[in-house]
Amino acid sequence: MGRTCCVVSCNARSHNHKGRKLDNGLSFCGFPSWKKLQGGIVSDITKRRRMARLAAVRHPKIKFASIQRYMKVCSRHFHSGEFFDHLLLVMRKIRFYCIITATETAKKQKQTFSFSQISSHPDKVNYYTGLPDAATVLFLEALLSKFDLQYHFDWNVQIMPLIDQLLLTLMKLRLNCGILDLATRFNCSRATVTNIFTTISSALYDILYVGMMENNIPSRVKNQTSLPVCFQPFPDCQIVLDCTEVAVSNTERLDTQSHLYSHYKGRTTLKALNGVAPNGVITFASDLYGGSTSDKAITADCGVLQQLQPGDVVMADEGFTIRDILPEGVSLNIPTLLVNGQFTVQEVNHNRLVASARIHVEHSIRLKTFAILTYIPYQYKKHANKILKVGVCLTNLQKPILREIA
Structure with a gap:
């Protein structure tokens, strides 16, 4: 199909009247489209380019909102003599940046510590939680899921699954990790770490100690x-x-x-x-x-x-x-x-x-297997009684030492 330049007073064509392509070295391009749905910056740039091309053509019958696809402009009207869409290069750079950003975000998400990373390794479960296996940790999660959690800071933690909140708490009890260390491992703020630890440890105290152990010495x-x-x-x-x-x-x-x-x-x-x-x-x-x-x-x-x-x-x-x-x-x-x-x-x-x-x-x-019971940090001093008794209850969940009891 032959193409004709729509610029006023320009008679450039791509084919002659017999339909044969002319060897005149000309190329034809359409009007830039307005990309309204690709973000504010791209939308504004493409709108301005479309308006500028329309003004340069000076065709009285061509309107901004009703430009037909067959309307083309020949390469005579470009400074370099050849059409080049600079926006295309910009868009490619933007897409490349988005891919890099998405990749970095995915890597950061992969680096977030979670129970799923250790659940199939009993030695890791025992190291990080002090409990014998993943089943014991999941048992505690099931108890917590039925408990009405009242968060310490009056705002709920929704960015982290309950099982990982439990893991964070157990790691604080077992390893006495620093607040910043846990915040980095779990990709959250230090306030969130404190909120989770204080809340979950208090809930474990109510469930395991008050509900099962307090004033209940066997005969x-x-x-x-x-x-x-x-x-x-x-x-x-x-x-x-x-x-x-x-x-x-x-x-x-x-x-x-x-x-x-x-x-x-x-x-x-x-x-x-x-x-x-x-x-x-x-x-x-x-x-x-x-x-x-x-x-x-x-x-x-x-x-x-x-x-x-x-x-x-x-x-x-x-x-x-x-x-x-x-x-x-x-x-x-x-x-x-x-x-x-x-x-x-x-x-x-x-x-x-x-x-x-x-x-x-x-x-x-074996209380001292929970490192927090060798040194209780200053900020948790007022919660020391609960922390101790949670440690007692978790110690009872460990495997017996003597074979005759196991």
């Missing part, structure tokens, strides 16, 4: 159904008591420093009493006290004695001088202290049996 009859061999000499043992200390940052007030200072640890700490059943399950966890508080004072105040029944036996180490505060009918089993310079045969055998049983229980107190 010695129930303990006897899963009594390890090393506790056979102590069938009436109800609970083994032990204290754990958690380091905290110093405070500016001297009286508070004195209350928190632990001579045993040589620094400011918080201290809690844990009660462990013979089978290694932690069945009692007290609130945290200042590091200077004695084991006896914590035992008397924390409420564990009120849950004991006549006939129960409490096992502890020699530092627990609590015999005089035990309820009536409850006895204390601790290693015999050296009085006359030499133990009797009976005392040696007794101490050996107690030590054997206590070592098993002390191995079961």
Whole structure:
């Protein structure tokens, strides 16, 4: 089909009257289209180019909104003698930039840490969460999904799936990762990290501790159904008591420093009493006290004695001088202290049996596998009680140490 230049006073044609193509070196191009749907910048540029081409043609019958596709302009009217769409080059650069940006965004999204990246690797699940396998983590997620979460900062976190919010919380408990570290790993703000950790840890406290463990020490009859061999000499043992200390940052007030200072640890700490059943399950966890508080004072105040029944036996180490505060009918089993310079045969055998049983229980107190319980950051000091008790509950979800219990 022959083409004719529509510029006023121009008679250039691509073919002669017989339909044969003329070898005149001319090329013909149409009017620039107005790309209204490709963004404000492209829309404005293409509209201006269309209007400029229309003004240069000066054809009275050609209107902006009704330019026919067959209307062409020959190359005589371009400065270079050849039509070149500079916008096409610009558009190619824009598309290239968009591709690069989309690729970088995809890479950033891939770098966001998530549970799906570790769920098929039990060793990674255990390392990052302190729990034995992915099924245990998913069990906790199922409990959380049924719980009415009240976010700490009064704004909901919608950019992250619940399973990854749980993973973030468990990583803070297990590894005590810094706030900025977690924000970088999960591609979110530091405020979001704090909001998630405080909210999810509080929810786990309500679900696992308040709902399942608080004021619920098993009876010695129930303990006897899963009594390890090393506790056979102590069938009436109800609970083994032990204290754990958690380091905290110093405070500016001297009286508070004195209350928190632990001579045993040589620094400011918080201290809690844990009660462990013979089978290694932690069945009692007290609130945290200042590091200077004695084991006896914590035992008397924390409420564990009120849950004991006549006939129960409490096992502890020699530092627990609590015999005089035990309820009536409850006895204390601790290693015999050296009085006359030499133990009797009976005392040696007794101490050996107690030590054997206590070592098993002390191995079961694996709270410190959660690194946050070796040092609680300053900003979470007021949440320390909940953090400790969540750590206790998560420890109970770990695999037993002894094969006879597993």
